[in-house]
Amino acid sequence: MSTASMPSGLEFRQSVDHMVDRAVEVMDLDIDIANAIKACTSVLQVTFPVKIKGKIEMFTGWRAVHSIHRLPSKGGIRYATSVDQYEVEALAALMSYKCAIVDVPFGGSKGGLYIDPKQYTRDELQMITRRFTRELAKKGFLSPSTNVPAPDVGTGQREMAWIADTYKHLYPTDLNHVACVTGKPVEHGGIRGRTEATGRGVQYTLQEFFRHKEEVKDASMDGSLEGKNIIVQGLGNVGYYAAKFLSEEDGAKITAVIEWDGAIINPDGIHIEELRYHINDNGGVKGFAGGTYEEDGTKVLEMECDILIPAALESVIHEENAPNIKAKLIAEAANGPVTFEADRILRSRNIKVLPDALMNAGGVVVSYFEWIRNLTHIRFGRLERRFDESKGHCIVHALKEMTGRDVPDYIQDNLARGADEFDLVRSGLDDSMRLALQAIIDTHNRNEKIEDYRTAAYVIAMSKISRSYLDIGIY
Numbered sequence: 162m163s164t165a166s167m168p169s170g171l172e173f174r175q176s177v178d179h180m181v182d183r184a185v186e187v188m189d190l191d192i193d194i195a196n197a198i199k200a201c202t203s204v205l206q207v208t209f210p211v212k213i214k215g216k217i218e219m220f221t222g223w224r225a226v227h228s229i230h231r232l233p234s235k236g237g238i239r240y241a242t243s244v245d246q247y248e249v250e251a252l253a254a255l256m257s258y259k260c261a262i263v264d265v266p267f268g269g270s271k272g273g274l275y276i277d278p279k280q281y282t283r284d285e286l287q288m289i290t291r292r293f294t295r296e297l298a299k300k301g302f303l304s305p306s307t308n309v310p311a312p313d314v315g316t317g318q319r320e321m322a323w324i325a326d327t328y329k330h331l332y333p334t335d336l337n338h339v340a341c342v343t344g345k346p347v348e349h350g351g352i353r354g355r356t357e358a359t360g361r362g363v364q365y366t367l368q369e370f371f372r373h374k375e376e377v378k379d380a381s382m383d384g385s386l387e388g389k390n391i392i393v394q395g396l397g398n399v400g401y402y403a404a405k406f407l408s409e410e411d412g413a414k415i416t417a418v419i420e421w422d423g424a425i426i427n428p429d430g431i432h433i434e435e436l437r438y439h440i441n442d443n444g445g446v447k448g449f450a451g452g453t454y455e456e457d458g459t460k461v462l463e464m465e466c467d468i469l470i471p472a473a474l475e476s477v478i479h480e481e482n483a484p485n486i487k488a489k490l491i492a493e494a495a496n497g498p499v500t501f502e503a504d505r506i507l508r509s510r511n512i513k514v515l516p517d518a519l520m521n522a523g524g525v526v527v528s529y530f531e532w533i534r535n536l537t538h539i540r541f542g543r544l545e546r547r548f549d550e551s552k553g554h555c556i557v558h559a560l561k562e563m564t565g566r567d568v569p570d571y572i573q574d575n576l577a578r579g580a581d582e583f584d585l586v587r588s589g590l591d592d593s594m595r596l597a598l599q600a601i602i603d604t605h606n607r608n609e610k611i612e613d614y615r616t617a618a619y620v621i622a623m624s625k626i627s628r629s630y631l632d633i634g635i636y
């Protein structure tokens with residue numbers, strides 16, 4: 162099939178497979194094991210009716226399970242009109258690799274519903290979500306121990322709360338029912354820090370990247386994130402938080418934001434909060450006073466910048482525009498934003514790419530924490546926080562006694578403060594992202610056949626997953 166006539170999802174799935182093949186080529190891995198890992202374990206397609214405004218409408222959804230070497234299999238549910246079986250399979254595969262890279266003990270899965278959520282009211286979406294949930298649960302594609310969804314494009318806390326509630330009513334005797342889905346509101350068993358986790362993960366990984374001077378130099382940059390020009394494509398949940406944190410906390414300048422209706426450009430840096438308000442009120446970026454409007458967003462992808470963060474859907478950097486990209490580093494906050502062919506072109510032009518399977522793994526890392534919190538039925542930090550605080554007070558007291566001097570307030574405050582759940586989530590996320598990038602850089606530098614970070618990431622993922630196949634055997 163020529164790529165022109167392919168369903169877009171199929172092209173995406175093949176692109177992921179080809180990228181993994183590049184890793185397999187440089188590894189000492191049995192090709193049959195590699196093929197067994199790459200294959201999608203199972204896919205469910207459901208079509209169901211829902212009565213909307215007195216009329217019966219049919220909806221089609223999918224849930225793909227890519228791997229079950231660890232359980233549950235994990236991954237979001239997407240509501241979009243780009244969804245098809247192949248897209249869901251590609252995204253499920255990425256979940257397997259992502260979890261392995263950040264050491265989250267889950268298999269990979271992904272779901273999608275073919276729907277434009279903007280066309281439906283809140284109540285209608287609730288009915289549709291609850292019906293989809295029942296289909297998934299009845300067919301064995303939803304449970305705390307086997308398959309745990311999360312938010313993705315077009316879904317959020319609200320949908321996750323409906324899923325959790327529907328599951329609870331189906332299986333009220335399941336003590337762990339609340340762990341059947343992650344990304345829930347905090348009042349319904351969610352965890353603090355999950356909403357912004359993917360964007361936060363993008364920030365932590367970029368911070369870590371800039372601690373590696375040689376890598377920064379290889380990407381034709383120097384110094385820290387401070388003052389770096391960044392273009393963000395897509396100001397949804399991931400793009401918004403990444404842009405906000407990088408500009409407000411690291412001193413980076415967001416010089417352009419690309420959205421569905423065009424782009425805003427401001428060489429002095431865009432005020433992300435204000436732009437977000439504008440988008441919420443007006444539905445798009447057009448008319449925003451804090452920058453120049455450019456109708457053709459695709460042109461803006463090709464503008465000069467230090468870092469380009471594609472944070473929306475797949476395949477935005479392809480064969481045609483890859484030769485024109487001027488960023489020095491691409492941080493893939495979205496899943497699959499660079500096609501296989503574009504990846505080759507970018508490599509030949511020495512444009513570095515921090516791959517999706519690493520960059521956007523922050524979401525599933527914090528989902529893992531949420532799932533553990535749900536299984537333990539206790540908030541992180543609940544037992545030790547006050548104890549740690551009183552120990553901190555003791556240390557401050559001891560310092561004063563021993564030195565006969567006052568301990569500065571900021572040191573006292575830091576010492577005498579027990580970590581709450583939010584602190585622990587952020588610390589765990591930071592640690593996961595740092596370790597994962599360090600391993601990727603190390604793998605990349607240790608083997609000259611590994612030309613790029615993506616291949617290094619997949620070498621790590623494939624060797625971790627294959628180990629579990631080899632240890633246990635295939636039966």
Ligand code: GLU
Pocket residue numbers: 235236237238309310311312313314343496521522524525526528
């Ligand atoms: N949808 C997110 C992703 O693509 C989150 C998955 C999860 O938390 O399970 O990584």
